[in-house]
Amino acid sequence: xxxxxxxxxxxxxxMTAMSDVTVLLLTFFMLTSTFLAKEPTVVMTPSSVSExxxxxxxxxxxxxxxxxxxxxxxxxxxxxxxxISFTGDKDSTLSSEHIRxxxxxxxxxxxxxxxxSAKVELDQTQVAEFxxxxxxxxxxxxxxxxxxxxxTKRDEFQGNMEDPNVGIPIDGNKDRNGKLNDFQVWMKAxxxxxxxxxxxxxxxxxxxADVKKLENLYTALMRKGEGIAVKADKNTPxxxxxxxxxxxxxxxxxxxxxxxxxxxxxxPTH
Amino acid sequence: MAQIEQSDNGGKxxxxxxxxxxxHVDFTPMVDMNMxxxxxxxxxxxxxxxxxxxxxxxxxxxxxxENQNQxxxxxxxxxxxxxxxxxxxxxxxxxxxGKTAHIVYYYTGIADTTFSTPDFLKKETFxxxxxxxxxxxxxxxxxxxxxxxxxxxxxxxxxxxxxxxKEQFDSLAKLNAADSLKTRPVVVIKPGPNTTYEGLVNxxxxxxxxxxxxxxxxxxxxxxxxxxxxxxxxxxxx
Numbered sequence: 001x002x003x004x005x006x007x008x009x010x011x012x013x014x015m016t017a018m019s020d021v022t023v024l025l026l027t028f029f030m031l032t033s034t035f036l037a038k039e040p041t042v043v044m045t046p047s048s049v050s051e052x053x054x055x056x057x058x059x060x061x062x063x064x065x066x067x068x069x070x071x072x073x074x075x076x077x078x079x080x081x082x083x084i085s086f087t088g089d090k091d092s093t094l095s096s097e098h099i100r101x102x103x104x105x106x107x108x109x110x111x112x113x114x115x116x117s118a119k120v121e122l123d124q125t126q127v128a129e130f131x132x133x134x135x136x137x138x139x140x141x142x143x144x145x146x147x148x149x150x151x152t153k154r155d156e157f158q159g160n161m162e163d164p165n166v167g168i169p170i171d172g173n174k175d176r177n178g179k180l181n182d183f184q185v186w187m188k189a190x191x192x193x194x195x196x197x198x199x200x201x202x203x204x205x206x207x208x209a210d211v212k213k214l215e216n217l218y219t220a221l222m223r224k225g226e227g228i229a230v231k232a233d234k235n236t237p238x239x240x241x242x243x244x245x246x247x248x249x250x251x252x253x254x255x256x257x258x259x260x261x262x263x264x265x266x267x268p269t270h
Numbered sequence: 271m272a273q274i275e276q277s278d279n280g281g282k283x284x285x286x287x288x289x290x291x292x293x294h295v296d297f298t299p300m301v302d303m304n305m306x307x308x309x310x311x312x313x314x315x316x317x318x319x320x321x322x323x324x325x326x327x328x329x330x331x332x333x334x335x336e337n338q339n340q341x342x343x344x345x346x347x348x349x350x351x352x353x354x355x356x357x358x359x360x361x362x363x364x365x366x367x368g369k370t371a372h373i374v375y376y377y378t379g380i381a382d383t384t385f386s387t388p389d390f391l392k393k394e395t396f397x398x399x400x401x402x403x404x405x406x407x408x409x410x411x412x413x414x415x416x417x418x419x420x421x422x423x424x425x426x427x428x429x430x431x432x433x434x435x436k437e438q439f440d441s442l443a444k445l446n447a448a449d450s451l452k453t454r455p456v457v458v459i460k461p462g463p464n465t466t467y468e469g470l471v472n473x474x475x476x477x478x479x480x481x482x483x484x485x486x487x488x489x490x491x492x493x494x495x496x497x498x499x500x501x502x503x504x505x506x507x508x
Contacts, residue, residue: 033314
């Protein structure tokens with residue numbers, strides 16, 4: 001009997017094609033991704049039929065914290081804390097870092113004018129640290145110390161919603177020319193900085209008809225109401241969010257947008 | 271690992287002939303690493319961008335009484351929002367689907383201060399459309415805004431049939447919603463003390479769906495509270 005030779009097949013699989021596919025996928029994800037910006041607390045925005053997208057540039061986001069466990073019984077002490085984040089222009093001279101620096105310097109200036117006895121002084125490194133922050137929420141008086149902390153300590157501090165020193169102080173002040181609360185100081189700074197940028201850009205133009213074509217934070221704030229986005233949890237009582245609305249109204253920033261998730265018209269509005 | 275396999279010719283090698291070398295590079299670790307990276311990017315990205323809802327508030331400067339626009343009695347609709355609330359836990363009541371129950375009370379015209387008309391205040395819910403027909407509060411608002419909605423649906427039809435572009439549709443719809451020749455309601459939204467943020471967004475959403483161009487957000491007055499109490503007295507909870 002002749003021996004039957006069993007051919008040994010090689011178990012090697014050619015992975016080259018697979019590798020090609022994964023690299024393509026990877027490239028796709030890398031190019032399309034916008035990283036989730038780190039936020040101190042998670043909120044579930046309500047849904048709406050509005051299809052307008054959140055602008056990528058020139059945006060001031062105001063985050064209103066909800067109860068620590070959305071939908072469940074949470075700690076009411078964590079509710080209604082205010083956080084702000086600034087996003088700059090697509091123009092690299094007005095990048096987020098640059099905008100943040102301008103906002104900070106302007107806000108601190110206004111704050112110091114209002115509180116001559118308790119001035120806030122920031123050095124160069126602290127200002128540089130601030131420009132790297134995505135979202136912040138603390139009173140002015142805590143800023144110098146906060147900016148001297150390292151990243152992990154900062155996140156730890158900011159993540160503790162029960163701490164009364166977390167969140168930008170806000171109250172029912174309705175006098176634009178009176179003593180502003182910290183939130184109003186920030187909003188005034190936003191307005192001033194936006195206006196200054198707008199005026200600078202306007203001066204650069206040769207044709208006055210081009211003023212209408214300008215797109216910056218000021219036009220977003222004034223013409224379209226896209227400059228400020230309020231983000232709040234759907235279960236937060238309206239009375240808490242109303243305080244933010246009232247403060248914006250006081251600062252004459254009457255046009256703003258609310259961040260929502262998309263749903264269809266037919267869905268029951270729950 | 272790169273492997274170099276030499277083709278075996280059974281030892282019969284010709285001198286001077288070039289060796290044929292097949293190079294196999296094992297790509298498995300490369301694939302593994304790529305998969306890990308993909309997973310990382312997939313988890314870290316947001317594909318869905320959130321939407322925004324525009325809101326324009328009036329200035330809070332004092333407006334002289336004679337300069338104030340008075341809404342016609344026949345056009346006024348007042349919505350008082352409420353969210354079912356569990357007093358013990360201090361959280362909104364949720365149904366079996368995990369959804370919050372939002373209620374809206376509404377009345378038309380000027381508030382009845384005699385509190386004697388039965389069913390002056392009516393109760394409705396936000397339930398959207400069913401079989402393409404508006405339900406709940408939407409049915410009432412659609413009816414109040416009939417003239418505008420008729421035109422709006424016509425425009426929508428034209429847009430769907432590609433007779434007009436999206437931009438044209440948007441601008442025409444905006445003009446249509448603000449057309450002062452048509453009878454349009456003036457809606458006053460009054461969020462009650464228990465209302466959640468979602469309740470307010472729901473109400474604002476209805477304004478957009480029903481093409482209501484004139485609406486405002488106000489705080490409930492003393493009269494509204496009495497009306498609500500009166501309603502609850504007449505219609506005790508089951």
